[in-house]
Amino acid sequence: EAGVAQSPRYKIIEKRQSVAFWCNPISGHATLYWYQQILGQGPKLLIQFQNNGVVDDSQLPKDRFSAERLKGVDSTLKIQPAKLEDSAVYLCASSLADVSSGNTIYFGEGSWLTVV
Amino acid sequence: RKEVEQDPGPFNVPEGATVAFNCTYSNSASQSFFWYRQDCRKEPKLLMSVYSSGNEDGRFTAQLNRASQYISLLIRDSKLSDSATYLCVVILAHISGNTPLVFGKGTRLSVIA
Numbered sequence: 531e532a533g534v535a536q537s538p539r540y541k542i543i544e545k546r547q548s549v550a551f552w553c554n555p556i557s558g559h560a561t562l563y564w565y566q567q568i569l570g571q572g573p574k575l576l577i578q579f580q581n582n583g584v585v586d587d588s589q590l591p592k593d594r595f596s597a598e599r600l601k602g603v604d605s606t607l608k609i610q611p612a613k614l615e616d617s618a619v620y621l622c623a624s625s626l627a628d629v630s631s632g633n634t635i636y637f638g639e640g641s642w643l644t645v646v
Numbered sequence: 647r648k649e650v651e652q653d654p655g656p657f658n659v660p661e662g663a664t665v666a667f668n669c670t671y672s673n674s675a676s677q678s679f680f681w682y683r684q685d686c687r688k689e690p691k692l693l694m695s696v697y698s699s700g701n702e703d704g705r706f707t708a709q710l711n712r713a714s715q716y717i718s719l720l721i722r723d724s725k726l727s728d729s730a731t732y733l734c735v736v737i738l739a740h741i742s743g744n745t746p747l748v749f750g751k752g753t754r755l756s757v758i759a
Contacts, residue, residue: 563747572650572733572749573690586746621689629678629737629747637689 532556534638536622542644548610551641555603555624561585563635564597564607565621573621579605580628612645619643649673652734652750660758663724667753669717669734678737679710681719683730684752690733693719724757731755 535554543549555562560581565573576595577587582602590597594613599605609616619640625633652669659665671679679696694701696708696717707720717734734750 570654570751572751574749575746578746634692635747637691639689 534622534624534636536620536638536641538641539639540642540644542646543612545614545645546611548608549612549643550606550608551620551622551643553605553607553622553638555605555622556636559624559626559636560602561625561628561633562599562605563623563625564605565623565637567619567621567640569618576607576620585628609643612643614645617643617645649738649748650734650736650750652753654751654753656754656756658756658758659724661724661726663757664720664722665724665755666721667719667732667734667755669719669750671715671717671734671736671748673736673738674712674715676715676736676738679717680735680747681706681708681717682733682735682749684733685730690749693732721755724755726757726759729755729757 537552562579564576566576567573576590577597578585579599582599597607619642621637621640623635623637625635627633629635650671681693682690683693684690694703694708696710698710700709705722709718731752731754733752736748
């Protein structure tokens with residue numbers, strides 16, 4: 531079974547530039563998550579989708595971050611303009627349904643962002 | 647107080663040693679608990695769920711103490727391949743009905759030959 535696919539794997543941009551990350555979840559998974567993991571810290575949830583609807587975006591810095599999952603499958607996460615503190619790994623994850631129902635969450639390999 | 651707290655380590659132990667990691671969580675209404683493993687420059691992967699009755703998977707034992715809001719992971723007979731960061735993960739109960747996964751910062755383990 532194919533896992534969660536993410537691209538690009540690595541990106542270096544200058545501050546104030548924009549960047550977009552793409553995620554293709556495991557087939558059939560209704561729930562999709564974007565996490566931010568800064569070096570030395572645990573992943574922090576940015577946004578959670580259930581199909582194409584947003585369930586939780588309370589920790590998404592909406593002045594610069596946006597995410598969409600228009601058809602309920604693939605998702606993109608955009609940062610514009612980027613700041614130095616946005617340097618992190620952006621992990622996409624998916625699960626069949628909400629994890630509170632006992633579903634396991636599967637992570638992609640992540641997109642590594644360095645803002646210089 | 648952080649929602650999920652772990653000792654960041656690193657724990658440097660010889661092969662064959664027994665090592666224990668601890669984790670505390672602040673929300674008494676937390677529902678579910680897990681340990682994830684994250685290798686260097688890789689994504690987190692589920693190691694095991696943690697149940698009130700405790701659970702064991704080979705050399706790994708996880709325990710939950712709801713009264714003390716404390717979770718532990720014990721690794722017996724450590725192998726070089728156990729070297730990784732171990733993330734404590736809690737599902738919080740949300741008033742809105744959403745139940746996000748909350749990760750600790752992780753505890754780094756290095757098993758030395």
